[in-house]
Amino acid sequence: MRSSHKEISDFEIMNWANAKVKNTGRASQMESFRDKSLANGIFLLELLSAVEPRVVNWYIVTKGENEEEKRLNATYIISVARKLGCSVFLLPEDIVEVLH
Numbered sequence: 369m370r371s372s373h374k375e376i377s378d379f380e381i382m383n384w385a386n387a388k389v390k391n392t393g394r395a396s397q398m399e400s401f402r403d404k405s406l407a408n409g410i411f412l413l414e415l416l417s418a419v420e421p422r423v424v425n426w427y428i429v430t431k432g433e434n435e436e437e438k439r440l441n442a443t444y445i446i447s448v449a450r451k452l453g454c455s456v457f458l459l460p461e462d463i464v465e466v467l468h
Contacts, residue, residue, distance in 0.1 A: 385411075388418040407466050408432025409441030416448050423448055438464045 378401060386397040389411065396411045406412065409432050417424040428444065430437035442460035449456050458467075 385415050389414045392418045392421075402466055404466055407464050408438055409445050409463060412445050412463065413441065413448070416445065416452065420452055423452060435464070 382398060382400065389396060392414065394414050396405075396414055398406055398411055410429070413424050413429055417426075430440050432438045432441050439460055442463035445463060446456050446458070446460060461467075
């Protein structure tokens with residue numbers, strides 16, 4: 369990712385994502401791209417919702433407490449990201465397993 373001919377670091381992306389979610393009034397945040405709390409998908413859904421508030425249907429989001437719920441959320445994350453026009457280069461298991 370580049371901004372004004374300058375490489376954007378993972379740290380800058382993480383800070384942007386955390387600030388975006390925090391500005392919606394939610395408390396969750398990520399510590400790194402290997403943060404195991406990302407596995408349940410909640411932070412990523414909150415981030416997508418922060419970008420476009422009406423895009424996430426929270427009635428179908430699970431708590432992500434077991435592998436099946438995590439997989440459902442991960443599949444939904446990819447669907448929502450595509451709906452927003454994002455290019456997606458990962459699979460649900462990449463989210464669930466927190467692969468960087």
